[in-house]
Amino acid sequence: MNNMATPNLIENxxxxxxxxxxxxxxxxxxxxxxxxxxPAVEAEGVDVxxxxxxxxxxxxxxxxxxxxxxxxxxxTDDIAQxxxxxxxxxxxxxxxxxxxxxxxxxxxxLVYQMKDEAEWHKVGDTLAPKRIWEKCxxxxxxxxxLAIQSARNNEPKGKTNIKLSGAAGNKIVFDINQHIxxxxxxxxxxxxxxxKNWQRLQxxxxxxxxxxxxxxxxx
Amino acid sequence: MNDTASINYDDVTTETDEFNRPLYxxxxxxRKSTEEVLFDISSYRKATWIxxxxxxxxxxxxxxxSSKNLDSFKLLxxxxxxxxxxxxxxxxxxxxxxxNPDYPNEEVVFSIEEVTPDDRELLQKGAVFYWSIGYADSxxxxxxxxxxxxxxxxxxxxxxxxxxxxxxxxxxxxLFAAD
Numbered sequence: 001m002n003n004m005a006t007p008n009l010i011e012n013x014x015x016x017x018x019x020x021x022x023x024x025x026x027x028x029x030x031x032x033x034x035x036x037x038x039p040a041v042e043a044e045g046v047d048v049x050x051x052x053x054x055x056x057x058x059x060x061x062x063x064x065x066x067x068x069x070x071x072x073x074x075x076t077d078d079i080a081q082x083x084x085x086x087x088x089x090x091x092x093x094x095x096x097x098x099x100x101x102x103x104x105x106x107x108x109x110l111v112y113q114m115k116d117e118a119e120w121h122k123v124g125d126t127l128a129p130k131r132i133w134e135k136c137x138x139x140x141x142x143x144x145x146l147a148i149q150s151a152r153n154n155e156p157k158g159k160t161n162i163k164l165s166g167a168a169g170n171k172i173v174f175d176i177n178q179h180i181x182x183x184x185x186x187x188x189x190x191x192x193x194x195x196k197n198w199q200r201l202q203x204x205x206x207x208x209x210x211x212x213x214x215x216x217x218x219x
Numbered sequence: 220m221n222d223t224a225s226i227n228y229d230d231v232t233t234e235t236d237e238f239n240r241p242l243y244x245x246x247x248x249x250r251k252s253t254e255e256v257l258f259d260i261s262s263y264r265k266a267t268w269i270x271x272x273x274x275x276x277x278x279x280x281x282x283x284x285s286s287k288n289l290d291s292f293k294l295l296x297x298x299x300x301x302x303x304x305x306x307x308x309x310x311x312x313x314x315x316x317x318x319n320p321d322y323p324n325e326e327v328v329f330s331i332e333e334v335t336p337d338d339r340e341l342l343q344k345g346a347v348f349y350w351s352i353g354y355a356d357s358x359x360x361x362x363x364x365x366x367x368x369x370x371x372x373x374x375x376x377x378x379x380x381x382x383x384x385x386x387x388x389x390x391x392x393x394l395f396a397a398d
Contacts, residue, residue, distance in 0.1 A: 015225040017222075017223040017224070017225055018223075019222050019223060035374065036372060036374070037372055037374075038372070039335060039337030039338060040337050041335070041337050042337075061290065073225060075225065078291075078292055078294075079294045079297070080292060080294050080297055080349065080351035080353065080367065080369075081369075083299065083349055083371075084349060084369055084371075084372075087371050087372060087373055088372070090373055091372060091373050091374050094373065094374045095374055103222055103223050104223060105222075105223025105224060105225070107223070107224065107225045109225070161224065163224075175224065175225065177223060177224045177225070179222075179223045179224075180223075
């Protein structure tokens with residue numbers, strides 16, 4: 001078997017998505033600072049796009065937050081801040097302990113740079129063989145995106161959703177969603193899930209991207 | 220439909236005003252299905268018996284969005300640690316290598332000066348922190364190698380958690396007493 005070098009991971013982003021009932025107007029960097037969730041210096045010079053009854057959107061140096069009345073999303077592309085992201089969300093919902101929460105997504109975006117166009121096409125050709133498609137399409141078909149879902153066989157129960165797509169510049173993008181249902185609608189359950197499972201689920205997501213690419217290139 | 224997949228809310232903005240400020244289209248804002256809307260712009264636009272007025276979403280009164288922070292940090296190594304001792308202007312910590320999890324834990328002595336002033340109030344025995352080393356790139360500055368320490372910030376126990384723990388302790392005490 002020809003073991004090639006692992007492709008270059010050029011983008012690495014972690015996102016937490018929470019579905020529940022929120023009041024976007026209260027989410028502001030000053031609120032985070034007042035509750036000691038971020039250092040005072042991080043609340044200065046913050047890029048606040050909007051804080052409104054329907055939508056709050058602002059960015060810290062290392063974090064982007066977007067909140068509507070039923071969806072909360074926080075993401076960072078600084079791998080050194082993946083754990084602080086988790087801590088921040090845990091802290092926020094420890095304070096907002098009465099927030100009803102129904103679902104959580106612990107998500108990861110991985111972007112790999114393939115060596116050249118041939119290597120890039122190999123990913124699409126392996127995951128979506130063209131032989132059958134070429135029988136009914138006049139021009140050579142190409143894979144745009146592939147979606148895979150699998151149930152998790154460990155705690156917390158839920159599903160792993162993977163979307164793989166190609167991007168310009170011979171890149172392969174993985175959007176991995178670790179979806180979890182919060183059956184008791186309690187913020188305390190969210191905190192417990194993040195506390196116990198964040199690192200493991202992040203490792204599993206990273207392993208998915210690495211394994212898929214490596215297996216394809218090793219063929 | 221996967222509700223917890225990440226989405227990009229830049230799709231919410233459509234056009235901009237004469238000052239290049241985004242005008243948010245309320246039709247594109249996610250809504251709860253049971254939400255009561257006093258004025259539904261989408262149904263008003265469909266009316267055919269009156270000339271459609273030029274209704275615009277409320278102006279964004281905030282200043283134009285500044286250019287996104289283009290600083291980046293290329294991580295070389297990451298540790299998670301806890302403070303084991305504080306001695307004058309130094310503190311000792313046990314650190315666990317997150318970049319190479321198979322490596323054994325190490326004991327490291329830090330100068331308190333390495334902790335940002337905002338985090339010094341968090342410096343106490345048992346406090347957890349994240350230590351990262353990497354290359355920092357900023358607009359207008361040459362690349363620099365940086366060591367960053369960030370203390371974990373989690374609020375204290377809530378009263379509900381304390382009460383729950385006390386109740387649990389009472390139950391267990393009664394259980395053992397019965398035995």
